[in-house]
Amino acid sequence: MKIIFYLILLLPALLLAHSSQAAVVILYHHVSDTTPKSTSISPAHFEAQMDYLEKNDFKIVPLPELTEKLRKGESLPDKTVAISFDDSYVSVYDSAFPRLKKRGWPFTFFVNTDSVGTGKVFVTWDQLREMSKHGVTIANHTTRHSHLPRREKNETLKQWRTRIAEEISSAQQKIEQEIGRAPNILAYPFGEYDVDVQQIAKELGYIAFGQQSGALYEKGDLQSVPRFPFGGSFTELDDFIMKVNTRSMPTKTVNFYSDKKTPQENLIVKAGAKPWLVLELEDPGLLKKINCFATGQGAITTEIIDNKLWVQVKQPLKSGRTRYNCTAYAGEKGRFFWYTQQWLATDKNGEWSYSD
Incomplete structure (x- = not known):
């Protein structure tokens, strides 16, 4: 005891x-x-x-x-x-x-x-x-x-x-x-x-x-x-x-997928996409403690698959910049682990908006 x-x-x-x-x-x-x-x-x-x-x-x-x-x-x-x-x-x-x-x-x-x-x-x-x-x-x-x-x-x-x-x-x-x-x-x-x-x-x-x-x-x-x-x-x-x-999120690997079977090679997607962020952590015990949010969407989907965190927006991305923010309590009052991933989206035709 x-x-x-x-x-x-x-x-x-x-x-x-x-x-x-x-x-x-x-x-x-x-x-x-x-x-x-x-x-x-x-x-x-x-x-x-x-x-x-x-x-x-x-x-x-x-x-x-x-x-x-x-x-x-x-x-x-x-x-x-x-x-x-x-x-x-x-x-x-x-x-x-x-x-x-x-x-x-x-x-x-x-x-x-x-x-x-x-x-x-x-x-x-x-x-x-x-x-x-x-x-x-x-x-x-x-x-x-x-x-x-x-x-x-x-x-x-x-x-x-x-x-x-x-x-x-x-x-x-x-x-x-x-x-x-x-x-x-x-x-x-x-x-x-x-x-x-x-x-x-x-x-x-x-x-x-x-x-x-x-x-x-x-x-x-x-x-x-x-x-x-x-x-x-x-x-x-x-x-x-x-x-x-x-504190830094103790990531072991970071990968991207366009769907759960297809790796996403780049951080540029077309508007309407819902890319997955996949995090493998040094401490898998943290996975259940993580909450993720996206620009303009609030809380987003998180799933644990084979000791990795899969993160995806609920609504399709609009053209421009979107960030997934993932945090977890770090075991000390007022302190959190934090990881952010940025995505860049063109329009649905693959063209950039040059006004922003």
């Missing part, structure tokens, strides 16, 4: 041991009250989030420090956060930079290089150089911020691959030229990628980040590293607290 009693007491610790990786990357675009609400967080909300990190003893580290641990497959420290910004917006220089500089905190600014210095909305290279001198990492967000997985009309696969590789490599060269250095990390524009984009990033030697939610995982795919985006409707402190305290 004593043995059973002690096992019960140890259960939360045993659950956490299955995934000690708890480092989180957070993402912002604008820090402003006057920029588009969908991509903005107010300075007041931003300060409240930073105050929470400071008061609760989170360690703020440069993103390249975490990516080096990922490259080496090293364990990631608990209660560790890297801060990032996308899209070259001047509000990062005007509003976020002085606030984070005052705290002595590093962050990474992913810039789409063609936009730098082109108007009042965007930073200049002089401003980026100033930020770099104070410990800010300036990193690659491609040249023109295009939807990377989407071929242009009448573009061949070979032409597309050449164009995407050039958009990434040219941005890297420009940053090195203007700043003096550029780490081999990449943020996909719009957070969009598919297996072909991932392969290009891998061939070019990049660790690449999306905008899908989740904590970092030492065994995860280095070309689909998650970040928690904050802005628009995701700015409240309670939501922030939950997300920065998440």
Whole structure:
């Protein structure tokens, strides 16, 4: 009886041991009250989030420090956060930079290089150089911020691959030229990628980040590293607290199926599809604890088959981006395992909508 009693007491610790990786990357675009609400967080909300990190003893580290641990497959420290910004917006220089500089905190600014210095909305290279001198990492967000997985009309696969590789490599060269250095990390524009984009990033030697939610995982795919985006409707402190305290879902394998018998090779589907996400976990005991949700649909179907979790939307996907979010209680109050998978859907004819 004593043995059973002690096992019960140890259960939360045993659950956490299955995934000690708890480092989180957070993402912002604008820090402003006057920029588009969908991509903005107010300075007041931003300060409240930073105050929470400071008061609760989170360690703020440069993103390249975490990516080096990922490259080496090293364990990631608990209660560790890297801060990032996308899209070259001047509000990062005007509003976020002085606030984070005052705290002595590093962050990474992913810039789409063609936009730098082109108007009042965007930073200049002089401003980026100033930020770099104070410990800010300036990193690659491609040249023109295009939807990377989407071929242009009448573009061949070979032409597309050449164009995407050039958009990434040219941005890297420009940053090195203007700043003096550029780490081999990449943020996909719009957070969009598919297996072909991932392969290009891998061939070019990049660790690449999306905008899908989740904590970092030492065994995860280095070309689909998650970040928690904050802005628009995701700015409240309670939501922030939950997300920065998440742990990585301890996935062993991740696969995709168009139906239960047919593997889905890519992350691009046609509108009307209902693709399956299949997760195999390091700890099969977690499978029954997982709940999954989809963008705009709420709770979605989960089935356990041969010790794997099969996840599918109830309603067919519409054109655009859809994410499956899967979470499970991590054995400690307020902490959850989290895994997100993104799908990209064309229209029913296989054509992209270029308006979003």
